[in-house]
Amino acid sequence: MTGFGERLTAAFAQHGPLCVGIDPHAHLLAEWGLDASGAGLREFGLRVVDAAAGRVGIVKPQVAFFERFGSAGFAALEDVLAAARAAGLVVIADAKRGDIGSTMDGYAEAWLAEGSPLEADAVTVSPYLGPESLRGTLTLAARGGKGVFVLAATSNPEAAALQTAQTTDVAAADGETVAARVARDIAWVNGSTAFAGGLGPVGLVVGATVDRLEFGLTDELLRGAPILAPGFGAQGAEPADLPELFGAVAPNVVASESRSILSAGPDGLAMRIEERAALYRGESHG
Numbered sequence: 001m002t003g004f005g006e007r008l009t010a011a012f013a014q015h016g017p018l019c020v021g022i023d024p025h026a027h028l029l030a031e032w033g034l035d036a037s038g039a040g041l042r043e044f045g046l047r048v049v050d051a052a053a054g055r056v057g058i059v060k061p062q063v064a065f066f067e068r069f070g071s072a073g074f075a076a077l078e079d080v081l082a083a084a085r086a087a088g089l090v091v092i093a094d095a096k097r098g099d100i101g102s103t104m105d106g107y108a109e110a111w112l113a114e115g116s117p118l119e120a121d122a123v124t125v126s127p128y129l130g131p132e133s134l135r136g137t138l139t140l141a142a143r144g145g146k147g148v149f150v151l152a153a154t155s156n157p158e159a160a161a162l163q164t165a166q167t168t169d170v171a172a173a174d175g176e177t178v179a180a181r182v183a184r185d186i187a188w189v190n191g192s193t194a195f196a197g198g199l200g201p202v203g204l205v206v207g208a209t210v211d212r213l214e215f216g217l218t219d220e221l222l223r224g225a226p227i228l229a230p231g232f233g234a235q236g237a238e239p240a241d242l243p244e245l246f247g248a249v250a251p252n253v254v255a256s257e258s259r260s261i262l263s264a265g266p267d268g269l270a271m272r273i274e275e276r277a278a279l280y281r282g283e284s285h286g
Contacts, residue, residue: 004122004147005199008226011057011090012251016281017242019058019092019228020273021258022048022080024065032266038072041065045080048262051270053087056277060228060256061120063095078117091120092149092228092254098126100133108137112146122147124205124228128162131185138189141201147226148202150186152179153215155207155231164215180216183225190224199252200224208237208245208255219248227253233260239279255280 024044026036032047034040045061052059061084066077084091097107110116111123122141125134127150134150141148153163163179176184183204190200203226206212210231212222227246231237232255243250257276264272 001145003145004141004201005226007090007121008058008147008254009199015055015057016277017058017253017255018056018239018273018277018280019060019254019256020048020052020056020261021094021256022059022061023258023262025259025262028262038069038076041069041073042076042079045076046083047266047269049080049084049087049089051273052084053089055270055273056089058090058092058254059084060092060094060258062258063093074118081118081120085119085121090122092122092124092147093118093120094124096124096126096151098129098133100129104133105136105140108140112137112141112144112148114144120146122149122203124149124151126151127182127186131182134186138186138202142189146201149205149226149228150182150202152182152204153206153210153212153217155209155235160210160215175216177216180218180221183217183221187221187225198224199226203227203252203254205230206246207231208241209235212246222249222252225249225252228256229253230256233257233276234263239276242280 022045024041029036029040029044032044034043061077061080066073081091093111095111110118111120125137125148127134138148165178167176167178167181186202189202205228206217208229208231242253242255246253261272261276
């Protein structure tokens with residue numbers, strides 16, 4: 001079984017770090033001439049998959065935009081996830097699930113279990129019911145060759161007060177931030193000898209528009225962890241910023257862009273993806 005970290009590394013090597021978001025905002029459906037319906041969502045998602053395949057290695061459907069249409073939206077999402085995985089893309093379901101006990105195990109089975117209708121290669125999760133609440137999910141991912149991205153230092157400004165707050169746990173080092181505590185508490189999975197020397201299955205969400213060091217996320221804490229970095233493109237960070245923003249862990253970064261690419265519309269989508277992907281690879285696009 002090829003692990004998630006290995007598949008992600010292969011995608012980086014072949015296509016670079018760009019991840020194309022599949023975010024069917026209402027205004028984009030209208031601009032693309034698609035109905036605000038399950039059928040419109042499906043068409044939107046499949047068009048993005050077709051344009052991304054062979055041009056990038058990673059896509060990230062935003063689950064909320066499908067979920068708001070109920071069963072029709074989930075049916076569309078199932079088709080988009082299956083098509084993306086069949087096209088050889090690494091698929092990150094941006095679901096941000098977080099709960100405790102058997103409820104969290106149910107979410108993990110939904111997004112990561114082999115054969116699930118919503119099966120993806122990785123899922124985003126929230127640790128704010130306590131990182132230990134994710135243990136079952138992280139274990140399932142590691143054993144099944146899947147990935148998990150845990151929210152740590154997100155790109156939305158209102159999260160900074162929580163994520164930079166100091167922990168009061170007496171077991172924690174003096175001055176440890178909540179974000180750093182999250183990173184430390186999930187590091188046990190990637191520390192397994194099975195993943196030594198490469199990327200492990202458990203990563204962190206670290207926004208490209210935040211100063212990760214202010215959140216306590218040092219190179220040492222991030223070592224071996226894939227990093228999902230929203231904030232590139234429309235939110236302000238540019239491909240040329242990636243090495244400076246992430247330093248020694250820059251090779252681990254999945255650079256996520258959505259609006260900056262999807263705004264090109266269905267006719268310009270493939271060209272926009274090629275242009276942005278080339279920038280991350282340090283190439284000029286002719």
